Amino acid sequence: MKKVQNLFYTYFIEPWLPQTSGTSNQQQYRNRFVVSVLWGTLLYITCAIIVSKFSFNIDLKSYSLLSVFSLTAIFGITTALVTLRFTGREILTLNIFITTLSLGLLHIVLNTGGIYSPMAPCAIITPALATLSIGARAGIIWSLIIFGVSAAFYAAAKSGIIFTNVITPETQVLAEFVGLFTATAFIIFITVYYDISNRKLRALFHNEHSKFIHLAHHDSLTGLANRRHFINEIERAIFEASLNNTSFCVLYFDLNDFKNINDTLGHHSGDMILVEFAKRLRAQSRGTDIIARLGGDEFCMLLPGLSDSDVIKTKILSYSKALAEPLILENTSYQISASIGYAVYPRHGVDYESLLKVADQKMYSVKRASSGENQYST
Numbered sequence: 490m491k492k493v494q495n496l497f498y499t500y501f502i503e504p505w506l507p508q509t510s511g512t513s514n515q516q517q518y519r520n521r522f523v524v525s526v527l528w529g530t531l532l533y534i535t536c537a538i539i540v541s542k543f544s545f546n547i548d549l550k551s552y553s554l555l556s557v558f559s560l561t562a563i564f565g566i567t568t569a570l571v572t573l574r575f576t577g578r579e580i581l582t583l584n585i586f587i588t589t590l591s592l593g594l595l596h597i598v599l600n601t602g603g604i605y606s607p608m609a610p611c612a613i614i615t616p617a618l619a620t621l622s623i624g625a626r627a628g629i630i631w632s633l634i635i636f637g638v639s640a641a642f643y644a645a646a647k648s649g650i651i652f653t654n655v656i657t658p659e660t661q662v663l664a665e666f667v668g669l670f671t672a673t674a675f676i677i678f679i680t681v682y683y684d685i686s687n688r689k690l691r692a693l694f695h696n697e698h699s700k701f702i703h704l705a706h707h708d709s710l711t712g713l714a715n716r717r718h719f720i721n722e723i724e725r726a727i728f729e730a731s732l733n734n735t736s737f738c739v740l741y742f743d744l745n746d747f748k749n750i751n752d753t754l755g756h757h758s759g760d761m762i763l764v765e766f767a768k769r770l771r772a773q774s775r776g777t778d779i780i781a782r783l784g785g786d787e788f789c790m791l792l793p794g795l796s797d798s799d800v801i802k803t804k805i806l807s808y809s810k811a812l813a814e815p816l817i818l819e820n821t822s823y824q825i826s827a828s829i830g831y832a833v834y835p836r837h838g839v840d841y842e843s844l845l846k847v848a849d850q851k852m853y854s855v856k857r858a859s860s861g862e863n864q865y866s867t
Contacts, residue, residue, distance in 0.1 A: 501528050505570045507577030515690055516579075522686050523579055523622065527566045527586060529678055533671075534559050550655040554600050558593040565589020583622050587631065591615050595638065603652035604642035607665035610672040612639065617676050621683045708782040710760055711767035719781035722791055723841040730834055736796030738833050740805065741848035742770075743856060744786040745826040762816065766825060769811045788827075789845070796833050805829050828856035 498521075505524045506517070538559055541552065569586040572578065594614075598606040612635050620628025645652075656664045706718035714722065726737050744766065751759040763786065770780050770788065779791040795801055808829065815822040830851030832838060837847040 505574050507573060507575070509577050515693075518686050518690055518693075519579060519622075520573065520577075522682060523573060523582055524570065525682055526618070526622065526679055527569055529682075530562065530586075530590070530675075531566050533674070534562055537667075537671075548655070548657060548660075551657075551660065554597060554655055558597050561593035561596065562590055565593070580623055580627075583619070584627075587615055587619055591631075591634075598642070600653050601656050601664070602654040603650075604639070604646050606652075606654075607656070607661070607668040608671075609639075610668050611675075613672055614675045618679055621679055711764055711782050713767050713770075713788070714779060714781035716781065716783045719779065719783065719789055719791070720841050722779045722781075723844065726791060726793060727834060727840065731839075735794065736834055736836070738792040738795040738801050738804075738831055739844045739848050740790040740792065740808075741830045741832075741845070741852040742766075742788040742790070742808075742827045743829075743852050745828060745856065747786040750823070762823070762825060765816050766812070766827070769814075769825075770808065773808055773811045789848070796836070798833075801831055801833070805831065828852050830855060 502521055502524050505527075506520050538555065541555060565586050565588070568589070569582045572585055573582040576582075594608060594611050597608045598604075598612075601608055615635055616628050616632040619631040706715060707713060708715050723739065729735070730737055744762070747759065747762070750762060763782070766788065767780070767782065770790065774780055774790065775792075777793050781789045781791075783789055792801075792804065795804065809827075812825045812827055814825075816825055817823075830848045830853070832844040832847035832851070834844060838844040
């Protein structure tokens with residue numbers, strides 16, 4: 490089934506889509522919807538002609554009427570496809586199709602009894618298609634047009650005007666069935682296809698929204714949490730710790746000699762170091778730990794449940810060892826090192842500003858005494 494769908498899209502849908510750059514995914518889905526409706530209508534008309542020709546014994550006048558409608562509809566479908574392909578104007582395309590389809594139906598109604606025509610129920614196709622494919626305003630406009638034409642037929646019937654009816658009594662029931670079936674089938678088709686398209690658009694929107702939310706809360710280079718997200722996580726941890734009478738630790742990292750690396754090797758190499766630094770922090774962290782890049786070469790970690798100084802120092806030492814492994818950049822070995830400070834809730838503060846300030850101060854006291862190796866506060 491998937492293979493058939495792909496073939497249908499490749500040979501019947503894609504060639505008629507406008508070849509314009511910068512088309513949004515939503516517009517592409519709408520264009521595919523338009524082309525699918527056009528091809529679906531053409532397929533239905535083709536099947537109707539074949540079935541009428543070989544399965545039902547309809548007279549020459551009825552077959553001639555069906556042929557005129559088919560030619561009108563095919564002309565409208567072809568014009569609409571060409572219009573969409575070369576102009577990309579979706580609303581114009583749909584109005585061309587709806588107009589020619591309505592004229593073809595009007596011709597049939599005029600020759601099959603006017604308001605008593607078994608094809609009169611098909612008039613509902615026009616406003617339904619306009620509403621689902623163009624919008625509510627177009628649906629209202631076409632509904633008013635159909636209402637005006639119907640009112641004219643009603644007035645004509647009340648005035649005693651008799652319209653030509655090429656349908657014979659023997660085929661009257663068949664004609665009524667065809668009229669109801671056509672209206673129902675067409676509405677079901679465009680409704681189901683529109684619903685499928687909408688589901689795809691909703692899934693696409695949800696995916697894009699998730700990406701946007703992720704980008705809004707994470708650093709674009711390293712993929713770690715950004716400052717705002719990290720502060721939110723600290724505030725959440727403070728709230729939970731205050732309720733449960735627990736503690737947590739905040740680590741503050743600052744890369745040593747990073748400015749010199751940026752100046753000598755360039756920002757591209759500096760970015761590679763930041764990415765590798767973040768990667769090593771991830772490798773040493775627990776699933777519950779929150780890692781963030783606050784900006785530049787400053788990183789932070791939130792370690793839930795850690796408050797004992799000896800345990801924290803052991804943890805910091807493990808990070809220092811992980812950072813000690815040389816990094817190879819352009820066939821040259823470089824040593825990554827960082828100064829590390831920490832703060833514990835609630836020992837060093839009861840809000841995020843106090844905790845970050847203490848951890849930052851401890852980190853800078855380490856950096857001032859650092860000789861370039863990984864250092865941590867005591």
